[in-house]
Amino acid sequence: MIQIRKATAAVLAFLLLAAFMLSACGGASYRTDLSAYQLADAVMQDPSTPSEDGFKTADTRFVSLYLGLTLEEGSYRIYLTNSSVQYDEIGFFKCADEKAAKDLAASIGVYLSAKKESDIPTAKGYAPGEVPKLENASCKVYGVYVIYTVLSVSDARAVEQAAEQALRQ
């Protein structure tokens, strides 16, 4: 009798573990109700992320010329550093659906590669401290949202954590 109970307990534990692992494979679930502006505000107002004071916001010319994209006004907010010898950038985008978000992320990946190709040699000569930011440039998808950063490792991590906090359901 005791052996049957032990066996039953083991089977139940296994089933619970399997159920837990299967649910984890489904991936994170993110909100979809925030606008790009609301997401940007939530992240940039987090005390751990870079201050907005050091940035200006990009216009439609930047989006079309540098990113090679045509985006609806209000669907993005991009921060560009005010300094001509720093390379900090943070971009927030909201897409219609997850597929569109992945496609946008691919386009931003192309932009970041071009930026690295252009800017790393110049940075090596004039601002070697900026090279890690360029090398660390990355783009992440959060459901229908896309965020890219050209930041120091610590600042990028802070933006990522603030984004997760703002978007995770």
Add this chain to the structure above:
Amino acid sequence: MQLLHKVLIILIALLTVSVLIASVVLIAVTASARPSVPSSETKKETDGQDSQTDTKPDDKSQSSAQLPPSQDAGSSYQDSLTFFGESTTFHMIARGVLSGGTATQQVIKPVDTTITLRYFDKDVPVIHPVSGESVPFSDCIADLKPECIVLTFGINGVVGNSGSSKNVFLAQYETLIDLILEKSPGTVIILQDTFPVADVPQIEDTFGLTATELNQKIAGLNESVKQLAEQKSVYYLHTFEILTGPDGNLPKSYLQSSQDGIHLNEEAYQLILQYIRTHAYPST
């Protein structure tokens, strides 16, 4: 009577054929005498300039914007020029090669360490060459109203400028040209070549390319700049041609620092200034 009638008809026919033949001959002669030079080139012609004897007739790289060889326009011409560009331009201040030496008023220098055209905007802070104050570039140009400005951009971000980001580079250059013309409509604009680099180890460390490979990219970029000059009806200076040695690279003897591969010494700048004076834009 019938005979007279026939003679008259024959005479009229002969006359008609003669007129037709004469018309054809006249049209053919007129067409061969018409000049083949495009009209856009005629505004660049001037007295006193050498004819284009240095240019091969079939030289496909020559353009209407490119300043051809001229007589040395002298120090007054050189003193009338304002220069704006990356470090290879504002290092002319430190080398003391212009009038006023290290206190020259001919160079617009960025406030920051350098300037990259990719990130240029009208408010980029520069040092006003006369007042010495930090001002937005657009205000500087509006106040200065230079007679002629020589622009040299390309080496900062050169790999991208000549490749994946060429459209950005050229669009930004166009924005700069348009801004200058808006703030100072009478200013003559000259786009100068990006200078070549020397074959030193730091080039490959910095750019991931050999000097030869990088200079090939620079040559391609300069070709794009020449086309932009044609498109915008401004002038173009092919300075690259006097800065390359037989191997296609910048001679190391022109370097300020033997390790750098990019920045020039006084001798190189004197050569560049001589080239500028002997490729002067025509006065109106």
